[in-house]
Amino acid sequence: xxxxxxxxxxxxxxxxxxxxxxxxxxxxxxxxxxxxxxxxxxxxxxxxxxxxxxxxxxxxxxxxxxxxxxxxxxxxxxxxxxxxxxxxxxxxxxxxxxxxxxxxxxxxxxxxxxxxxxxxxxxxxxxxxxxxxxxxxxxxxxxxxxxxxxxxxxxxxxxxxxxxxxxxxxxxxxxxxxxxxxxxxxxxxxxxxxxxxxxxxxxxxxxxxxxxxxxxxxxxxxxxxxxxxxxxxxxxxxxxxxxxxxxxxxxxxxxxxxxxxxxxxxxxxxxxxxxxxxxxxxxxxxxxxxxxxxxxxxxxxxxxxxxxxxxxxx
Numbered sequence: 001x002x003x004x005x006x007x008x009x010x011x012x013x014x015x016x017x018x019x020x021x022x023x024x025x026x027x028x029x030x031x032x033x034x035x036x037x038x039x040x041x042x043x044x045x046x047x048x049x050x051x052x053x054x055x056x057x058x059x060x061x062x063x064x065x066x067x068x069x070x071x072x073x074x075x076x077x078x079x080x081x082x083x084x085x086x087x088x089x090x091x092x093x094x095x096x097x098x099x100x101x102x103x104x105x106x107x108x109x110x111x112x113x114x115x116x117x118x119x120x121x122x123x124x125x126x127x128x129x130x131x132x133x134x135x136x137x138x139x140x141x142x143x144x145x146x147x148x149x150x151x152x153x154x155x156x157x158x159x160x161x162x163x164x165x166x167x168x169x170x171x172x173x174x175x176x177x178x179x180x181x182x183x184x185x186x187x188x189x190x191x192x193x194x195x196x197x198x199x200x201x202x203x204x205x206x207x208x209x210x211x212x213x214x215x216x217x218x219x220x221x222x223x224x225x226x227x228x229x230x231x232x233x234x235x236x237x238x239x240x241x242x243x244x245x246x247x248x249x250x251x252x253x254x255x256x257x258x259x260x261x262x263x264x265x266x267x268x269x270x271x272x273x274x275x276x277x278x279x280x281x282x283x284x285x286x287x288x289x290x291x292x293x294x295x296x297x298x299x300x301x302x303x304x305x306x307x308x309x310x311x312x313x314x
Contacts, residue, residue: 029160031292033285036122036149039068040208041117043145044280046118050138052123052146053098053176056246058213061148062121065101065173068152073159074103077170078192086186088171090179093127098175100183105159105169111307112168112193114260115154116184116251117147118177127179136276141283143273146208148173150265153292167199167303174251177205184251188258200224200261200308202295203252210267210287216240216294217266220246224261224308230301236288244313261308263298265291 042048042064048057066082076082084100098120121140125132132138139145155171170192176182188195200223210216216237221227222244231242243264247255252264267287272278302308 015166019182031153031289033289036285039149040145044139044141050123051121069103077102077104088182090313101173103171110268111199114170116172117151120176141280146203150204184254201255204265205250208283210284218266219243220262221236222313236294
């Protein structure tokens with residue numbers, strides 16, 4: 001039998017371990033650099049061969065996102081279906097098939113926040129008419145496996161944080177972005193719910209190559225009357241700057257043109273953009289987790305308003 005003092009010390013030690021474990025478990029919904037890396041490792045692996053539209057790798061990526069949405073606890077967001085299939089033409093390439101992946105968090109609210117990122121990349125370059133090296137795998141770790149990782153982290157946060165927010169959430173992984181924003185263009189023409197019921201749309205495209213001298217750019221600052229007030233006093237572990245524009249070369253553009261306020265997170269261009277060298281070892285996962293924490297603060301602040309008022313950027 002142990003002396004009483006030793007027993008007490010052991011009980012205190014075990015209780016401390018238990019509380020630490022419970023605390024760690026309770027915070028598991030916060031953005032995680034480890035999970036971000038795991039997601040990017042899969043999506044940007046050679047086995048997916050660059051996630052090309054109409055290629056098996058792109059189809060695998062869409063199924064992966066669907067599986068992760070279901071695992072997190074979302075429900076199918078397209079009238080009880082996970083996928084929103086569509087076809088499109090691009091130049092001499094006709095009848096191309098792709099799909100959006102849509103997960104939904106129903107909080108019984110009147111309005112919905114849309115959070116998006118495109119999952120496709122260049123594949124092996126075959127649909128780009130020689131613009132990129134044909135036959136070489138373009139893994140697209142930053143563009144845009146990093147954005148999909150962010151999409152999944154935000155889905156986890158709002159599903160598992162034990163809060164019932166006063167907005168619904170729709171999480172969309174867009175297909176066909178690299179071929180002309182095809183997935184988001186299709187969605188705004190065939191929305192699951194009226195576009196008038198969208199509070200705002202947040203888009204993440206290339207958020208994995210943080211440069212501390214530049215910071216992360218947050219576009220769309222001018223697309224809602226309320227954004228300046230929402231941004232006031234926001235700080236984080238990473239540096240950021242704002243840009244008024246709602247237009248741009250990613251999927252938020254489609255929503256802005258349809259009259260929806262937007263935000264766009266982007267860590268900027270780099271020498272590996274649209275090259276086979278955009279690979280996982282260059283990912284800045286810890287910084288990406290910091291970017292997502294800023295996104296969460298902005299989303300939470302925006303939920304303090306009943307509905308954002310769209311503003312056209314001059």
